[in-house]
Amino acid sequence: xxxxxxxxxxxxxxxxxxxxxxxxxxxxxxxxxxxxxxxxxxxxxxxxxxxxxxxxxxxxxxxxxxxxxxxxxxxxxxxxxxxxxxxxxxxxxxxxxxxxxxxxxxxxxxxxxxxxxxxxxxxxxxxxxxxxxxxxxxxxxxxxxxxxxxxxxxxxxxxxxxxxxxxxxxxxxxxxxxxxxxxxxxxxxxxxxxxxxxxxxxxxxxxxxxxxxxxxxxxxxxx
Amino acid sequence: xxxxxxxxxxxxxxxxxxxxxxxxxxxxxxxxxxxxxxxxxxxxxxxxxxxxxxxxxxxxxxxxxxxxxxxxxxxxxxxxxxxxxxxxxxxxxxxxxxxxxxxxxxxxxxxxxxxxxxxxxxxxxxxxxxxxxxxxxxxxxxxxxxxxxxxxxxxxxxxxxxxxxxxxxxxxxxxxxxxxxxxxxxxxxxxxxxxxxxxxxxxxxxxxxxxxxxxxxxxxxxx
DNA sequence: ACACTAAGTGAGTACTCACTCACCTAGTGA
DNA sequence: TCACTAGGTGAGTGAGTACTCACTTAGTGT
Numbered sequence: 001x002x003x004x005x006x007x008x009x010x011x012x013x014x015x016x017x018x019x020x021x022x023x024x025x026x027x028x029x030x031x032x033x034x035x036x037x038x039x040x041x042x043x044x045x046x047x048x049x050x051x052x053x054x055x056x057x058x059x060x061x062x063x064x065x066x067x068x069x070x071x072x073x074x075x076x077x078x079x080x081x082x083x084x085x086x087x088x089x090x091x092x093x094x095x096x097x098x099x100x101x102x103x104x105x106x107x108x109x110x111x112x113x114x115x116x117x118x119x120x121x122x123x124x125x126x127x128x129x130x131x132x133x134x135x136x137x138x139x140x141x142x143x144x145x146x147x148x149x150x151x152x153x154x155x156x157x158x159x160x161x162x163x164x165x166x167x168x169x170x171x172x173x174x175x176x177x178x179x180x181x182x183x184x185x186x187x188x189x190x191x192x193x194x195x196x197x198x199x200x201x202x203x204x205x206x207x208x209x210x211x212x213x214x215x216x217x218x219x220x221x222x223x
Numbered sequence: 224x225x226x227x228x229x230x231x232x233x234x235x236x237x238x239x240x241x242x243x244x245x246x247x248x249x250x251x252x253x254x255x256x257x258x259x260x261x262x263x264x265x266x267x268x269x270x271x272x273x274x275x276x277x278x279x280x281x282x283x284x285x286x287x288x289x290x291x292x293x294x295x296x297x298x299x300x301x302x303x304x305x306x307x308x309x310x311x312x313x314x315x316x317x318x319x320x321x322x323x324x325x326x327x328x329x330x331x332x333x334x335x336x337x338x339x340x341x342x343x344x345x346x347x348x349x350x351x352x353x354x355x356x357x358x359x360x361x362x363x364x365x366x367x368x369x370x371x372x373x374x375x376x377x378x379x380x381x382x383x384x385x386x387x388x389x390x391x392x393x394x395x396x397x398x399x400x401x402x403x404x405x406x407x408x409x410x411x412x413x414x415x416x417x418x419x420x421x422x423x424x425x426x427x428x429x430x431x432x433x434x435x436x437x438x439x440x441x442x443x444x445x446x
Numbered sequence: 447a448c449a450c451t452a453a454g455t456g457a458g459t460a461c462t463c464a465c466t467c468a469c470c471t472a473g474t475g476a
Numbered sequence: 477t478c479a480c481t482a483g484g485t486g487a488g489t490g491a492g493t494a495c496t497c498a499c500t501t502a503g504t505g506t
Contacts, residue, residue: 022453040355042265046494056455061495063453129355131414132263132348138414176407177432183410184403191354191361209400213436245483269464279485284465286483 008120009033011082019077025063027053032070037122040129041071075130079140087145090116091152098156102165103211105156106178110210111203113182118197121190149175167214174214181206231343232256234305248286250276255293260345263352264294298353302363310368313339314375321379325388326434328379329401333433334426336405341420344413372398390439397437404429 012033016026031053035044046067050057064070090112097108117124131138149171157174160166166174185206189197235256239249254276258267269290273280287293313335320331340347354361372394380397383389389397408429412420 024454045492047492050456057494058455058496059453065495067494125355128414129352132352138411142411173428177404180404180407180410181400184399184407187403187406188361188365191351205396209436212438213432215435247484268462270462273486280464281466281485282483288465290464 008078008082008086008123011086012078015077015081015085021063024053024055024059028055028060028063029070029074032074033123036071036074037126040126041067071130078127079144083141084144084148087148091148094153094156100163102160102163102214103207105160106207106210107203109178110182110206111199113179114186114197114199114203114206117182117186117190118199124190146172164216167216169214177214178210181210231301231305231309231346234309235301238300238304238308244286247276247278247282251278251283251286252293252297255297259294259297260349263349294353302367306364307367307371310371314371317376317379323386325383325386325437326430328383329430329433330426332401333405333429334422336402337409337420337422337426337429340405340409340413341422347413369395387439390437392437400437401433404433 013030016029021029028049031049032044035048035052039048046057046060049070050060053060060070064073093112094105094109097105099105099108153175154171157166157171161168169177185202186197236253239252244252251272254272255267258271258275262271269280269283272293273283276283283293287296316335317328317332320328322328322331350361376398377394380389380394384391392400408425409420
């Protein structure tokens with residue numbers, strides 16, 4: 001399964017290899033990722049970072065001249081490289097899992113994203129925490145997603161719409177609705193930090209709900 | 224309209240009057256609410272609090288002996304008095320707006336909660352921020368909500384279910400689904416801090432989606 | 447062998463923070 | 477009038493913070 005490999009940490013570690021950084025600088029950034037997601041930005045001291053990275057405090061400041069600079073160095077590639085890369089991978093999977101049935105499409109997308117959210121919940125927490133203070137990051141990420149959607153997913157949705165399996169809403173609206181439902185279902189588990197979400201049964205319920213909610217409006221007869 | 228008066232700040236201010244506090248102590252707590260929601264708990268210094276409350280730093284510590292104590296003094300009544308009170312008010316409105324049509328029920332509940340979320344978005348932000356560090360608060364609040372739901376809303380939903388307008392899911396599941404969708408729709412506006420959500424048109428879309436998604440399963444024929 | 451450079455070091459600096467305490471003031475009861 | 481109390485004061489304290497800089501070390505080209 002693809003989602004088991006879709007840990008943002010791994011993708012991030014991979015993206016670090018390509019940058020021309022020394023081992024110690026990499027260790028610093030990795031320590032930042034670990035500590036920021038575990039304790040949050042404010043509660044992490046530069047001393048903590050230095051200790052976990054087995055590095056002196058001076059080294060922490062050698063490349064990025066402030067603690068904020070470290071966070072930026074983390075979030076920038078996260079937003080501009082890691083997230084788009086994961087998104088692209090995901091879109092690829094969607095296309096490969098191409099199905100004539102909208103329900104099957106929903107099942108795949110819901111199951112995959114739920115698993116993704118649960119395995120990356122720590123990172124999602126620091127992203128949320130960051131967005132509360134600085135909303136620009138979210139704007140950038142959301143923008144990239146909407147680009148990716150119109151590019152890859154819109155044609156797929158259009159087919160379901162023409163087959164009469166899907167409401168005639170804009171692609172972004174449909175995807176936002178799906179995302180809302182998935183996020184709403186997973187959010188409590190992410191915020192509470194517990195992991196006892198049964199993905200299989202949750203997926204069935206959510207898919208059932210979405211399939212009906214996003215079906216074309218044939219209910220006019222009811223009025 | 225009820226929701227215009229449903230500002231948590233107002234409800235909180237009212238709850239302060241009943242407590243036997245001096246004017247200065249009230250000023251301290253009010254300043255805390257303002258600053259914590261504006262800048263967040265960590266970024267607010269006790270000096271900031273003292274200045275905004277026009278009080279010495281000693282006074283800040285006279286009653287509540289730590290900064291954490293101040294937050295607790297804020298969140299405890301928020302969780303145990305203000306939220307339940309608002310919830311009860313809301314449930315009352317729901318019962319008063321009692322309608323035979325599930326769609327009308329949805330319209331009221333969605334519109335009301337969206338307006339509520341938007342007008343209290345600052346406070347929601349600090350709640351989210353707090354929950355990221357300390358999930359206990361959320362557990363308490365969610366527990367109280369689920370109590371209120373089973374008490375007040377379950378019988379209403381049961382009627383819609385018997386009338387064949389609503390799926391045969393547990394009341395909490397249905398309410399969670401509604402909440403997820405509303406939260407998912409409003410979340411970007413809360414996190415981004417912008418207010419340009421057109422509640423009327425958003426309500427129409429959400430209600431349409433929910434009404435279909437929560438309709439009884441008559442789609443078996445499709446398979 | 448020598449100079450040059452870049453990475454790394456860690457004790458030190460300046461500062462902020464949460465919190466304290468000796469003192470003040472006004473009200474109350476005898 | 478005096479003692480007592482409770483609320484309020486603000487300069488002060490120590491712990492901890494982000495950040496710096498004179499210095500060491502290792503590698504490289506000549």
